[in-house]
Structures are given as C-alpha cells and as structure tokens.
Amino acid sequence: MFLWSLTRIDWGSGLVQARGLASVGQFAVALLRVDLTPYVVSSALRASWVTVTYAFAGLSVALALGLPLGVIGSGVLARRIRSRTLSVLLGRFALASMRSVHELVWAWLFVASFGLSPIAAVLALAIPYGGILGRIFSELLQDVSGPPLRALRASGASEWQILLYGRFPMALPDLLSYTFYRLECGIRSAAIMSFVGLGGLGHQIQLALDDLAYERVWTFLLFLIVLVVLVDVWSTSVRRRITQ
Amino acid sequence: MLEDLELLRTSNAEMISLDSTTKFYAGFEAISPASIRIKKGERVVFLGPTGSGKTTLLLLISGQLSPTSGRVTLDGIDLKSIQSGRNLSRLVGMIPQQFDLVPNLSVLHNVLAGRLGEWGFFRALFSLIFPQESLWATNALDRVGLAGLANSRGGNLSGGEQQRVAIARLLVQDPAVILADEPVASLDPTRGEEILKLLLAIAGAEKTLIASMHSVSLARSYFNRVIGVRNGSLHFDLPTEMVTNTMLDELYSLEGLRNARQGTESSSSPNNSSIRDVPMEPYKN
Numbered sequence: 001m002f003l004w005s006l007t008r009i010d011w012g013s014g015l016v017q018a019r020g021l022a023s024v025g026q027f028a029v030a031l032l033r034v035d036l037t038p039y040v041v042s043s044a045l046r047a048s049w050v051t052v053t054y055a056f057a058g059l060s061v062a063l064a065l066g067l068p069l070g071v072i073g074s075g076v077l078a079r080r081i082r083s084r085t086l087s088v089l090l091g092r093f094a095l096a097s098m099r100s101v102h103e104l105v106w107a108w109l110f111v112a113s114f115g116l117s118p119i120a121a122v123l124a125l126a127i128p129y130g131g132i133l134g135r136i137f138s139e140l141l142q143d144v145s146g147p148p149l150r151a152l153r154a155s156g157a158s159e160w161q162i163l164l165y166g167r168f169p170m171a172l173p174d175l176l177s178y179t180f181y182r183l184e185c186g187i188r189s190a191a192i193m194s195f196v197g198l199g200g201l202g203h204q205i206q207l208a209l210d211d212l213a214y215e216r217v218w219t220f221l222l223f224l225i226v227l228v229v230l231v232d233v234w235s236t237s238v239r240r241r242i243t244q
Numbered sequence: 245m246l247e248d249l250e251l252l253r254t255s256n257a258e259m260i261s262l263d264s265t266t267k268f269y270a271g272f273e274a275i276s277p278a279s280i281r282i283k284k285g286e287r288v289v290f291l292g293p294t295g296s297g298k299t300t301l302l303l304l305i306s307g308q309l310s311p312t313s314g315r316v317t318l319d320g321i322d323l324k325s326i327q328s329g330r331n332l333s334r335l336v337g338m339i340p341q342q343f344d345l346v347p348n349l350s351v352l353h354n355v356l357a358g359r360l361g362e363w364g365f366f367r368a369l370f371s372l373i374f375p376q377e378s379l380w381a382t383n384a385l386d387r388v389g390l391a392g393l394a395n396s397r398g399g400n401l402s403g404g405e406q407q408r409v410a411i412a413r414l415l416v417q418d419p420a421v422i423l424a425d426e427p428v429a430s431l432d433p434t435r436g437e438e439i440l441k442l443l444l445a446i447a448g449a450e451k452t453l454i455a456s457m458h459s460v461s462l463a464r465s466y467f468n469r470v471i472g473v474r475n476g477s478l479h480f481d482l483p484t485e486m487v488t489n490t491m492l493d494e495l496y497s498l499e500g501l502r503n504a505r506q507g508t509e510s511s512s513s514p515n516n517s518s519i520r521d522v523p524m525e526p527y528k529n
Contacts, residue, residue, distance in 0.1 A: 150340075155358050155361055155417050156332065158330075164365070243348075
C-alpha cells in the first residue's frame with residue numbers, strides 16, 4: 001500500500017519550487033555561520049526554559065489524566081467480565097477522544113478561551129498526551145507476566161493490591177521509558193505551539209525566519225536538539241537505575 | 245514418620261475433601277471423577293507420571309481451578325462458595341513449580357505480600373514506602389535460611405533462593421493447608437531433602453501438607469500417605485508403608501499412558517516446565 005501511494009505523487013517538475021532549492025541551500029550553509037552572539041544565546045536560553053517548562057507541566061498534567069484513565073481502560077481492577085468490559089469501553093473511549101484532537105488544535109481552542117496564557121499551552125499539551133499515555137499504559141498494565149499475579153491473588157490480594165504489588169512494579173520500566181519518550185515529543189510540541197504566540201523556542205524560530213536570519217534559526221534549532229538529547233540521556237539513566 | 249501416624253489417630257478433623265471431582269479442558273478429561281478425604285495434619289504426596297493430573301489436582305484443591313463437576317471442600321467450606329480471595333488465602337496456600345516472585349520488588353516486599361490478604365489497600369500502599377509488620381518477613385526469611393537477603397531485588401535471586409522466598413511468603417500467609425507442586429524437581433537430592441524437611445517443619449502438627457513429586461524415594465521417606473495418579477484417575481490411595489514396588493511399576497509403566505503432549509492438561513497448567521517421562525531415581529532396591 002505504501003508503494004502504491006508513492007506512485008500517486010506527481011514527481012514532475014512542480015515538486016520543487018524554482019527558488020526553493022536556492023533557499024534550502026542558503027539555509028544549509030547558514031549552519032556554518034550559526035549565530036552565537038551573547039544576546040541571541042541568552043534569548044535562546046530563555047526560550048528553551050519556557051519550552052521546557054511547558055513540556056514538563058504539560059506532561060505532568062498528562063500523567064495525572066492518563067494514569068487513572070489508563071488503569072480504568074485496562075480493566076484490571078474489575079474481576080467480573082461485565083464490569084471489566086464496561087471499564088475498558090469507558091476508559092478507551094475517553095482516551096481516544098482526548099487523543100483525536102491534535103495539540104495545535106487544542107492550543108488554538110484554548111488560546112481563544114484563555115487568551116495567550118501558559119494555561120492554554122499546558123492544557124493543549126496535557127489533553128492529547130494524556131490520551132496517548134493512557135492508551136499505552138492500559139496495554140502495558142494488561143500485558144504483565146502472569147505467574148507473579150497468580151501468586152499475589154493466591155496470597156489473598158485484591159485486584160487493587162495486585163495492581164500495586166504486581167502490575168505497576170513489573171510494568172514500571174516500560175511505563176517510564178514511554179513517558180520519557182513522550183516528554184521528548186512534548187518538548188517538540190511545545191516548541192511548535194509557540195508558533196501560536198505562546199513564547200518559547202518556536203516563537204523565536206518564527207521571528208528569525210521572518211527576518212530571514214537563518215543563522216539565528218540554527219541557534220534555536222541547536223538548542224532544541226540539545227534539549228531532546230538531554231531528555232534522552234536522563235531517561236536512559238533513570239531506566240537503568242530502576243532495572244538494575 | 246510414626247509420630248505422624250499417632251497424630252492421625254487423635255485428630256479427626258477432616259480438612260480436605262474432593263467429591264467426584266472432575267476437570268475437563270475443552271472435552272479433554274484431565275481428571276476423572278476423584279474422591280479423596282484428607283484429615284488435618286496429614287502428609288500426602290501425589291505420585292505419578294508427567295501429565296497424569298497431579299498439578300491439576302493441586303490447583304483444584306487450592307481453588308485456582310474450579311472443578312467441571314463435583315465439589316472441593318476445605319474445612320467444611322465448599323470452595324465454590326468462597327467469594328473473597330482473603331478467606332481462601334487463610335485456608336490454603338501453594339508453592340508452585342514456576343518462579344512467581346515479582347522481580348522488580350525487593351524480597352522483603354515479596355514476602356510481605358503474604359499479608360496482603362489481611363491488609364487493606366492503603367496499608368498495602370503505605371507498606372511499599374514504609375514496610376509494615378516487617379517482623380513477620382524477617383522471621384520467615386530466617387526460618388528459610390535467607391536472613392540478610394531482605395533488600396535484594398526479587399529477580400536477582402537464584403532459582404533455589406526464589407523458591408525459599410516463596411516458602412517464606414507462605415509462612416507469612418500462614419494458611420491451614422500447604423500445597424507444593426514438585427518442590428524438589430529442580431534441586432539436587434541434598435537440597436531436595438533440605439526443602440522437604442523445611443516444609444515438614446513449617447507444616448508442623450497443625451497444618452496439612454500435600455505435595456506432588458517425581459522422586460519416589462523422597463516421597464516415601466517424608467510423607468505418610470501416597471496417592472498414585474495416572475491418566476487423570478486415582479490409581480491407589482494408601483499409607484506409605486503399604487505401597488509396593490509392583491504398584492509403582494504399574495503406576496509409571498509406559499504402556500497405556502496417555503501422551504502428555506496430546507492432552508491439553510499440561511499446556512493449560514501454569515507449570516509445564518517439567519518434561520521428564522520417567523521417575524528420576526530407580527526405586528527398585
């Protein structure tokens with residue numbers, strides 16, 4: 001199907017704009033002259049900080065939403081089939097609705113309601129990401145290995161206690177690693193959302209593009225790359241500590 | 245073992261009874277109608293070839309499987325009527341053949357999990373941060389010879405250590421009936437004897453102990469009643485000293501033995517790691 005879709009593209013001469021190629025060239029070359037003057041670097045630092053705080057705040061709220069809904073959507077707290085189906089249906093439906101609207105659309109909605117305030121950015125990130133985290137969490141909690149859970153049940157544990165002593169501990173490395181991955185995505189999303197005017201790296205990139213100052217664009221892009229790499233390193237070290 | 249026979253005569257309480265209990269898996273008769281009566285304090289061993297239904301019987305007694313027909317009763321209570329896992333866990337506990345510790349939790353928490361039947365949710369949650377009633381756990385770990393391993397990660401232990409942790413957890417749970425599925429299957433004879441002595445010590449005079457075993461000689465040394473299981477039905481049910489080598493020959497003979505792999509029993513049971521078709525040691529001596 002993928003191959004078929006490739007044939008549908010018009011690979012003719014209209015694919016690349018005449019001046020476009022030249023612009024790309026200019027952009028690429030600007031990397032060599034990346035702007036590292038103090039003023040630009042300090043505004044990059046400030047913008048990075050804004051982006052990072054949006055991402056962290058957004059992911060925190062996303063966790064607060066996604067974790068309970070994920071547990072409900074996994075149905076692991078229900079012992080009888082009927083209540084489990086109900087739990088899964090409700091949870092999955094709620095999570096899917098949250099996910100279906102892209103964060104930019106949520107951002108646009110919230111900016112319209114709350115104006116250009118940080119709340120708009122945080123909620124716009126938290127809702128779809130909560131839906132994504134919740135969906136994955138529900139599957140991770142279900143797919144945990146069986147014998148330890150059976151042993152807990154045989155020791156008299158309730159389904160809630162089995163969640164606490166069996167499912168969470170065993171799923172934790174994967175829960176964490178997926179959350180960190182989403183944090184990375186969150187940083188990118190927060191950067192993009194700042195195009196909506198909410199401050200942060202995206203906003204700065206937009207300003208620099210408007211000025212055609214490609215060297216400045218690269219400064220901010222490099223900061224973005226460094227942020228993502230830092231989160232990746234942090235995620236690896238936390239995961240190692242949990243699973244040693 | 246003669247002292248145990250003395251106890252049998254004095255304690256009349258019937259602890260476990262199976263009445264015409266069967267178990268079918270999708271048309272496959274894993275257990276033919278079986279009726280067994282076990283008194284409190286007895287030491288019973290199920291012997292028989294792989295796939296004969298020993299594990300299934302244990303799972304039926306522990307309440308983890310429900311019979312297709314017939315009844316399983318513990319201490320006068322029909323297992324089907326027990327709704328709360330809590331009440332069941334006070335009656336019976338099992339040490340399965342497969343390792344079942346939570347690998348990401350410390351040994352301490354794994355052992356304290358034996359108390360989950362008594363704790364509410366919030367106490368259980370609190371205990372993960374501040375271990376509650378840890379004296380139970382440290383005493384139990386002492387008794388099984390693992391003092392000092394309390395803070396090790398469950399998954400980092402060797403197989404033998406994990407088994408002992410499971411026994412410690414059972415000690416903390418303190419059920420009236422102790423079941424053990426192939427407790428010595430992966431151990432050398434010396435360790436095997438140690439584990440059996442430990443199980444016997446834990447069961448003491450008050451608790452009932454039932455195990456399934458491959459090793460005929462160990463079974464004869466440590467248990468006072470032998471139930472032979474073959475092809476899902478009870479071949480014989482006798483005090484140990486009345487079991488003859490001829491009976492054991494018949495029990496383990498390859499002729500007429502249903503193939504364990506064809507039946508769904510061993511693939512449905514959680515403990516399908518043993519692939520031995522003949523007893524480990526020769527019992528003809």
